[in-house]
Amino acid sequence: MTTEHDQRVADTLDRLRQAQAPAQVEAIRIEALGKQGWVSQLMKTLGAMTPEARQAEAPRIQGMRTRIAAAIEERKEALEAEALERRLAAEHLDLTLPAPEQPLGTVHPVSQVMDELAEIFADLGFTVASGPEIEDDWHNFTALNMAETHPARAMHDTFYFPDTGPRGRRMLLRTHTSPVQIRAMMEQGAPLRLIAPGRVYRSDSDATHTPMFHQVEGLVIDRGIHLGHLKWTLETFLRAFFERNDLVLRLRPSYFPFTEPSVEVDVGFALEDGPRGPVRVLGGDGDAPGHGWMELLGSGMVNRRVLESAGVDPDVYQGFAFGLGVDRLAMLKYGMDDLRAFFDGDLRWLRHYGFGPFAQPSLSAGIGARA
Ligand code: PHE
Numbered sequence: 001m002t003t004e005h006d007q008r009v010a011d012t013l014d015r016l017r018q019a020q021a022p023a024q025v026e027a028i029r030i031e032a033l034g035k036q037g038w039v040s041q042l043m044k045t046l047g048a049m050t051p052e053a054r055q056a057e058a059p060r061i062q063g064m065r066t067r068i069a070a071a072i073e074e075r076k077e078a079l080e081a082e083a084l085e086r087r088l089a090a091e092h093l094d095l096t097l098p099a100p101e102q103p104l105g106t107v108h109p110v111s112q113v114m115d116e117l118a119e120i121f122a123d124l125g126f127t128v129a130s131g132p133e134i135e136d137d138w139h140n141f142t143a144l145n146m147a148e149t150h151p152a153r154a155m156h157d158t159f160y161f162p163d164t165g166p167r168g169r170r171m172l173l174r175t176h177t178s179p180v181q182i183r184a185m186m187e188q189g190a191p192l193r194l195i196a197p198g199r200v201y202r203s204d205s206d207a208t209h210t211p212m213f214h215q216v217e218g219l220v221i222d223r224g225i226h227l228g229h230l231k232w233t234l235e236t237f238l239r240a241f242f243e244r245n246d247l248v249l250r251l252r253p254s255y256f257p258f259t260e261p262s263v264e265v266d267v268g269f270a271l272e273d274g275p276r277g278p279v280r281v282l283g284g285d286g287d288a289p290g291h292g293w294m295e296l297l298g299s300g301m302v303n304r305r306v307l308e309s310a311g312v313d314p315d316v317y318q319g320f321a322f323g324l325g326v327d328r329l330a331m332l333k334y335g336m337d338d339l340r341a342f343f344d345g346d347l348r349w350l351r352h353y354g355f356g357p358f359a360q361p362s363l364s365a366g367i368g369a370r371a
Pocket of ligand 1 (some may be wrong): 175176177178256259298299300321322323324
């Protein structure tokens, strides 16, 4: 008996070792440990034995069962591991395949508007420049003719770093994109024609102000540049951006330390009935009945002290500059009303207001084409 059973166990373990598929292992399990399996049948014989015989036989049969069960488990795991290895070796991702027809992500309205700006200004011969978001106070303030006592320098408006940077300059998060004017003039010299979109930071937070927002700077430096060039450029740009040829600009005297003269630019709008009350629709003479003016951006002729700071001869070169809020442009064009939602990362908002990733804005296809 004993040797016959031992032989059968050895034979089972042997066949398990040779099994090449989970189905073979399962067949061996049923044959030995299944309800009708031979080990299970042996277990059943224990009931009919005398207590003495049972005491001797029970551990022996249990032992056989345990050894076979352990061997089955072991072989199963080994086969599963081999199968996984084979799968990993065979599977690969082909990144050159075309993307799915329904792309999962969307382009954020801020990115979309920045692409639109680049497209419009590229057509006017502008390049796209950038500068660091971590700036020093010389580029952000001093070189832009902002006095040590200028209120914008105050701690409660500007995020300063605790440590000073190179040349002992105070480091800060840039409060506007205007320092890119200085960097571009110093690096490239005159003449120049550029826009500089990017993030800016101010210690400010409510429904219309977030501590981080986006601006786009514009700068043109050449011989004989005057306010007329500024007005034509802004008018051409805004008409292309809002896709309205009846857009009217109003230039209002203003003050910025880095421009002289400085002008605030308003655009005319008409009050029209919307589903939830009157809405402002851009276009038309703001002084006409039922119309008004909306302040849009700051600009002016580059102050000669700024040109001097950046190493450009103000007796040879003149220029104009402008700066405007990209988020605000996006809100006006695409009808969002809460700036904070721009930076919440809420997927529902992104899917609703986002743009198709393959719908690159182009002058020929329409600057604001929605995909
Ligand atoms: N830097 C100004 C601001 O942040 C905008 C501006 C840029 C005004 C260029 C004039 C010229 O408000």
